[in-house]
Amino acid sequence: xxxxxxxxxxxxVCVAGCQREERQLxxxxxxxxxxxxxxxxPNGIGGAPPExxxxxxxxxxxxxxxLSEGKRLYSWFGCKTCHxxxxxxxxxxxxxxxxxxxxxxxxxxxxxxxxxxxxMPAFRDKMTTEQIWQLAGYVQTIGAYAAKTGxxxxxxxxxxxxxxNRAPAAMLFDQGPKPVHRDQxxxx
Amino acid sequence: xxxxxxxxxxASAALLTLSxxxxxxxxxxxxxxxAINLKQLILLIVVICSIVWAxxxxxxISALWRKRDRRERPSSIDPATEHRLTITVVAAVxxxxxxxxxxxxxxxxxxxxxxxAGNDDLTIKVRGLQWWWSxxxxxxxxxxxxxxxxxxxxxxxxNVRLQLEGVDVIHSFWVPSLAGKQDLIxxxxxxxxIRAERAGVYxxxxxxxxxxxxxxxxxxxxxxxxxAFEEWARLQRQDATTSSSQEADAGRQAFLAxxxxxxxxIRGTTANGTTGPDLTHVGGRQYIAxxxxxxxxxxxxxxxxxxQTLKPGxxxxxxxxxxxxxxxxxAYLAGLK
Numbered sequence: 001x002x003x004x005x006x007x008x009x010x011x012x013v014c015v016a017g018c019q020r021e022e023r024q025l026x027x028x029x030x031x032x033x034x035x036x037x038x039x040x041x042p043n044g045i046g047g048a049p050p051e052x053x054x055x056x057x058x059x060x061x062x063x064x065x066x067l068s069e070g071k072r073l074y075s076w077f078g079c080k081t082c083h084x085x086x087x088x089x090x091x092x093x094x095x096x097x098x099x100x101x102x103x104x105x106x107x108x109x110x111x112x113x114x115x116x117x118x119x120m121p122a123f124r125d126k127m128t129t130e131q132i133w134q135l136a137g138y139v140q141t142i143g144a145y146a147a148k149t150g151x152x153x154x155x156x157x158x159x160x161x162x163x164x165n166r167a168p169a170a171m172l173f174d175q176g177p178k179p180v181h182r183d184q185x186x187x188x
Numbered sequence: 189x190x191x192x193x194x195x196x197x198x199a200s201a202a203l204l205t206l207s208x209x210x211x212x213x214x215x216x217x218x219x220x221x222x223a224i225n226l227k228q229l230i231l232l233i234v235v236i237c238s239i240v241w242a243x244x245x246x247x248x249i250s251a252l253w254r255k256r257d258r259r260e261r262p263s264s265i266d267p268a269t270e271h272r273l274t275i276t277v278v279a280a281v282x283x284x285x286x287x288x289x290x291x292x293x294x295x296x297x298x299x300x301x302x303x304x305a306g307n308d309d310l311t312i313k314v315r316g317l318q319w320w321w322s323x324x325x326x327x328x329x330x331x332x333x334x335x336x337x338x339x340x341x342x343x344x345x346x347n348v349r350l351q352l353e354g355v356d357v358i359h360s361f362w363v364p365s366l367a368g369k370q371d372l373i374x375x376x377x378x379x380x381x382i383r384a385e386r387a388g389v390y391x392x393x394x395x396x397x398x399x400x401x402x403x404x405x406x407x408x409x410x411x412x413x414x415x416a417f418e419e420w421a422r423l424q425r426q427d428a429t430t431s432s433s434q435e436a437d438a439g440r441q442a443f444l445a446x447x448x449x450x451x452x453x454i455r456g457t458t459a460n461g462t463t464g465p466d467l468t469h470v471g472g473r474q475y476i477a478x479x480x481x482x483x484x485x486x487x488x489x490x491x492x493x494x495x496q497t498l499k500p501g502x503x504x505x506x507x508x509x510x511x512x513x514x515x516x517x518x519a520y521l522a523g524l525k
């Protein structure tokens with residue numbers, strides 16, 4: 001009996017090890033279409049993602065596979081040209097903790113899909129809905145206030161900034177009030 | 189009955205093993221200078237090692253077979269026997285050293301001529317990506333440069349220098365009928381010289397595990413006579429054919445308006461994405477999606493409609509298209525000869 005119990009517990013531990021993070025490789029077209037229906041506030045800052053997004057259990061914020069796809073898309077679609085590795089340049093930085101349109105996924109999604117004034121182009125005709133969500137999740141990770149459990153792989157080349165899975169790097173954040181965006185005045 | 193079945197199973201197993209020796213991807217069906225060299229070397233080594241193995245087995249079995257010596261003190265042997273044993277052991281050691289030395293020298297000479305080529309060779313850049321091959325031809329002038337994917341055309345009987353480079357992870361270029369393997373490593377350019385001695389289509393395969401679709405990362409080397417090769421290269425340098433039919437025209441417009449153009453290039457149009465394969469002459473290639481499907485209008489449509497079912501995990505997204513757009517885009521791409 002004791003041997004049997006020991007066997008059972010070892011087996012259950014082994015079986016539990018088989019549970020891996022799920023990779024959603026193929027998104028059904030109706031789901032993808034539903035994910036495109038975000039409700040954005042009239043000022044373009046914040047809003048609500050569609051119900052489908054929660055039904056899928058917010059996969060684009062927490063799933064490591066989606067985050068790493070987002071990282072690939074970040075370099076594929078030339079985000080580095082303006083935003084560098086998150087330090088910013090022609091476009092705003094992601095690393096400093098200041099979000100011109102708020103840190104919500106919906107805002108980032110809308111920024112990528114529809115573009116923003118002062119130079120951010122719309123990627124509606126270049127990327128699919130799923131890709132835009134993946135990229136938005138990755139962009140949110142760069143300037144995250146809290147560490148995520150999932151993270152994309154690290155770069156091979158020399159690190160130019162803290163890794164994506166770091167805890168909030170408070171010292172990196174610019175604490176003082178200062179003009180963040182021309183449209184927003186002197187305090188964010 | 190059971191014995192017959194046994195025999196049948198053995199015969200079919202033998203047939204299967206033998207059938208693996210021919211075909212478009214086999215290191216034993218050699219048509220390249222390097223592969224011929226390597227095949228001779230491996231055959232010689234296998235034959236000699238087999239003989240050595242057989243001799244060792246015979247000695248071992250006869251030693252096991254012999255009766256134990258019944259004398260009182262088996263450890264005491266007479267000087268004549270001792271002398272004979274010493275000679276046997278010394279001879280065995282000498283033969284071992286000679287065989288290993290010969291193998292080393294033979295390997296040196298057989299592989300020395302590999303990867304040595306002149307300066308006037310045709311140079312092709314092969315970049316390995318997850319999970320396809322980007323092929324770039326250089327000409328003497330910049331106008332002669334062109335890109336294609338998953339299909340390398342080479343002239344028969346000439347050395348071709350391949351510059352190998354990994355883009356994302358390590359891949360390995362392996363066309364067994366033509367040459368040995370060579371890795372494509374990010375940040376470290378490698379070279380491989382191939383030379384086909386006979387015209388034909390030689391299948392190659394990524395030989396370094398590189399992720400989900402490693403198995404579906406094939407390429408084809410098509411060796412043809414020099415005039416045919418020149419004609420092919422001339423065609424490839426040209427921009428994409430301007431479509432004649434109305435359907436293909438609609439397909440081009442849909443292709444340029446949709447997400448397709450963000451990743452793919454079709455020379456002669458505004459599509460200039462660089463992250464996906466160059467599609468300028470995609471209809472003229474034998475296979476699409478790195479050896480996954482033969483190029484037909486149907487397979488192109490199937491691939492565009494649902495790439496994640498045909499090759500799960502690949503980097504081509506499912507672009508939402510209606511039936512009309514799908515039909516016209518597949519007609520357009522199939523017409524890009």
